Amino acid sequence: MTTMKAAQKRAQAKVEYNAFLAGCPSRQLLDRISNKWVVLILCALGGDNSAGQPGAAHADAPRPMRYSEISRLLAGVSQKMLTQTLRSLEHDGLLTRTVTPTVPVTVSYELTDLGLSLHHMTRGLRNWAQTHMAEVLENRENYDSRTS
């Protein structure tokens, strides 16, 4: 048995999970989080929901939201897709689901610390898409005119 050098140990710890490998659980986790509904739900709960509502109070702090609020904000999401995605995020520990016994029952969702750490990435993705949209549209036009 040989003694591992510190550098080797660090290298081994770093490569424990590798999403390039088909069988690695992090590949499946990457697949789960690489999803527009996950990105938008995290942006919503992370408080990025003021963009797109001109005149709305600036509100970029994370806050709990009710199911119906999320559903309204994520225009076009089906009930089934939203429910499934929220459940998988709860399962992974990215958000908590709280049921308050009002009449009717109030269900609200809130990011956990783990969810907040992922929110930094998903906010970046959404911002990237919005910031570079014009450039991408121009690239598509150029590509199409070159190849047609």
Add this chain to the structure above:
Amino acid sequence: MTTMKAAQKRAQAKVEYNAFLAGCPSRQLLDRISNKWVVLILCALGGDNSAGQPGAAHADAPRPMRYSEISRLLAGVSQKMLTQTLRSLEHDGLLTRTVTPTVPVTVSYELTDLGLSLHHMTRGLRNWAQTHMAEVLENRENYDSRTS
């Protein structure tokens, strides 16, 4: 007609594209980039491919890669999926495709500056998945034991 205040103008410029809106092109762009193969291709071309290969030279600089190299690195990707994804990334201007008339022909791919800017986000997503995998697995176990 009223004169817009500077703050309002800035607000309007910021909300030009909003991925929360179903009809906004940035929603479709977000959908396209929120995809594990896109994330992994950008990580590969961005030079993040040394992780998972203990002992491999540290190589975190972006570099052109041949189709076959990408295909090998992204274990489990089908030819059809890889070809389609590379084409859509080329269409959007995130990478360039270069054909060298060797025998047989050499096809290589390289990130553009736009692709490099997205790579910062996708690298973060992949790293997040790998770094928090253990925590997510623990959360799933806890959830399952609470609900079963």
